[in-house]
Amino acid sequence: MKKILYFIAVCTVLLAACKKNGMTVENTEYEKVAPGNPKYSYLKFLNLTPGSPVANFYLDGVKFSSALSSSGVENAGYGYNGLYPDLGYAVTTPGSHKVTANIIPSATVDKNLEVLNTTITPAAGKYYTIFTTGQYSATNKSIGPLLVLEDIKPALDTSKIFVRFVNLYNGSPNLDIVRISTGVKLANNVAYGTGSSFTEIPNPGNGVAPINVFRVDNASNGTVLIPSFSITATKGRAYTLYFRGVLGNTTFPLTASFYTTFY
Structure with missing residues (x-):
C-alpha cells in the first residue's frame, strides 16, 4: 500500500495507491492539515537536469510522484522542467529519506533504469523545493546531484x-x-x-x-x-x-x- 499526501492551501489529499493485476488502483481519502504541521515535511520536486529522461521519484522505495497510467503500464512522469506537484506540496514524515528516481517502464531506452539515488533529511513543519541538477547523457545517466532549498514563506500581502x-x-x-x-x-x-x-x-x-x-x-x-x-x-x-x-x-x-x- 502506497500513501502520498498532497498539501493544497490548507487541505491535504491522501492518495493510497496499490498494485492489482498489473494495474494501479487509487483510493482517495481526505485529511485536514494545518500549514506547517510539524507532523509532516512538505516537498516539491523540479527536474532541471538538461537531457533528463522521463522518470518518477520514490521515497524509501515507495513511489512519491503521482504521474500514473490508465493503461496498466506506467507511461507518464517528469522530464526536463517537470514540476511535481504543480501547485502546493507533497507531504512526507520528517527525517532521513532515501530519494531515488527511475525511468518509466514504457520508455524505449533504459526503461526502469535508476537515475538518482541519494538521501534528504527534511525538518518537521518545513517546506522544500528539491531541484535535480547536472547534465544527463549517455555517459552520465544521472539526474543528480540534488539542490534542496528550504522555502521560507514570506508574510504575504494581497497588495504585493x-x-x-x-x-x-x-x-x-x-x-x-x-x-x-x-x-x-x-x-x-x-x-x-x-x-x-x-x-x-x-x-x-x-x-x-x-x-x-x-x-x-x-x-x-x-x-x-x-x-x-x-x-x-x-x-x-x-x-x-x-x-x-x-x-x-x-x-x-x-x-x-x-x-x-x-x-
Whole structure:
C-alpha cells in the first residue's frame, strides 16, 4: 500500500495507491492539515537536469510522484522542467529519506533504469523545493546531484507579489535580476546552484494579476543575458523564478521560468 499526501492551501489529499493485476488502483481519502504541521515535511520536486529522461521519484522505495497510467503500464512522469506537484506540496514524515528516481517502464531506452539515488533529511513543519541538477547523457545517466532549498514563506500581502530567484543555468556566471519598470535590482550576485531570499514587489501594477517584466545581467560585467522576461503574477502570492539551460548549448539555451510557491 502506497500513501502520498498532497498539501493544497490548507487541505491535504491522501492518495493510497496499490498494485492489482498489473494495474494501479487509487483510493482517495481526505485529511485536514494545518500549514506547517510539524507532523509532516512538505516537498516539491523540479527536474532541471538538461537531457533528463522521463522518470518518477520514490521515497524509501515507495513511489512519491503521482504521474500514473490508465493503461496498466506506467507511461507518464517528469522530464526536463517537470514540476511535481504543480501547485502546493507533497507531504512526507520528517527525517532521513532515501530519494531515488527511475525511468518509466514504457520508455524505449533504459526503461526502469535508476537515475538518482541519494538521501534528504527534511525538518518537521518545513517546506522544500528539491531541484535535480547536472547534465544527463549517455555517459552520465544521472539526474543528480540534488539542490534542496528550504522555502521560507514570506508574510504575504494581497497588495504585493513576492519573488525569489534560483540559478540552475549550467556554466552560469553570477546573476543580477532587475525589474525593468523601476530599474530596481531585486537580487544580485546569484551564483549557480543557489537561490535568493523572497523579496516583495510593493507596487506590482493594476488589477489582480498584473504583468511584471524583468532583466537578467551578468553580475560581474553587466552584460545583459536576458533582455526581458515577464510573469503574470497574482497579488498576495509568492513565486520562484528560475533560470535553466547549459551555457553555450543551443539545445538547452538560457531560459527563465517560474512557478507559484506560496498562495
